[in-house]
Amino acid sequence: MAVAERAKPVQLGEELHYKSRSLFQDSMYRLFRNRAAIVAMMIIGVLVIIALTADLMVQWGWLDHYAHQHRGSSLVAPLSCAVDGDKDGDGVPDPVQFCFLFGTDRLGRDLLSRTVYGTRISLLVGVVGSSVSLLIGIVYGVISGYYGGRIDNLMMRFVDFLYGIPTLPLIIIMQVYFRGVRERAGEIGGLGQTMVQIDQAMGGLFFLFIALGILSWIGMARLARGQVLAYKQKEFVEAARSIGARDGRIIFTHLLPNIIGPLIVSEAMAIPGYIFTESFLSFLGLGVNPPTPSWGALITDAINEGAIRFRTHLLLVPAFALSLTTLAFNFLGDGLRDALDPRLAGEK
Helix, strand or coil: CCCCCEEEEEEECCEEEEEEECHHHHHHHHHCCCHHHHHHHHHHHHHHHHHHCHHHHHHCCCCCCCCCCCCCCCCCCCCEEEECCCCCCCCCCCCCEEEECCCECCCCCEHHHHHHHHHHHHHHHHHHHHHHHHHHHHHHHHHHHHHCHHHHHHHHHHHHHHHCCCHHHHHHHHHHHHHHHHHCHHHCCCHHHHHHHHHHHCCCHHHHHHHHHCCCCHHHHHHHHHHHHHHCCCHHHHHHHHCCCCHHHHHHHHHHHHHHHHHHHHHHHHHHHHHHHHHHHHHCCCCCCCCCCCHHHHHHHHHHCCCCCCCHHHHHHHHHHHHHHHHHHHHHHHHHHHHHCHHHCCCC
16 A cells, blocks of 8 residues: 655754654644644534533523523514513513523524524534535445446446436425425324434434435545546555455555545535535525524524514524634635645645
8 A cells, every 4th residue: 555654854863863754644734734724623613512512501501492482582682681471470570581692583582592503403414414425425436446347337327317417406306305294294104204203303304314415425426436546556456456455455455545535625625515505405494394493594584584684683693604614614625635635745
């Protein structure tokens, strides 16, 4: 297997020795020298912490639940406080005051909490979508490129056929179909009912994952195939074949370590696309199930409430969160590309 190492001179006494640095260490060295990538990783890290600790913040009283409606607090302005109605039903308003940093929506739900929980949805869609695409694409592309011949021709013709199918309209059609399946959940039995129950437990994400995963792996499969075709005729692969190495050992020990870098970079840069797709579907009302919050659904609610002219904060808060997240993943993808590209090894 080809392994790139860079020698770093170290003076020990009167002799000059060389301390080697592996390919991974060299890549990490270049990555952590990229300031934009470091800032992007910090932003993504903060978003991940927020998404993972949202329920804990609700339990500790630092954050309101995303579905909690405050009576008499509809469309409250930012930095305002309001009484949370009459919970005990004695006719006397409760004395507890709730302050809303970003205001509330039409139903009196805290915009900050709904934006925080929307972070969880967007990150989950990005991670799951890219992971499914990477896994299926690598398996499909490596098999096609490594074995070649009729197998490669048949598998690539199927991919070419799928390329002719418009992705976004197909996802929209599938989401409309799945929404109809949810409405007829009582009439469906067996596996269909089980899938509906899983989807309802996940707030509508399960069917969304299926729709996103149908065609998302096609580009990754072609990229993986091209990388395998470029490496499988190299000397280290021929040497492995000459000593009787099995196909599995050649693929996992020699090919995958050399092609995985560009594939990871490609999927890292594709994550904003998955997030935007989910936000767009939620904007159309075809995303997660209400009251599960999504940045796209929040933008739709803001536009319906005249946010462009009167209540701009309802639109700016989710739009800023969406833009910040996608920019962070774009900068991280650029940093990974520069760090993992061996052609840039001598430029850093």
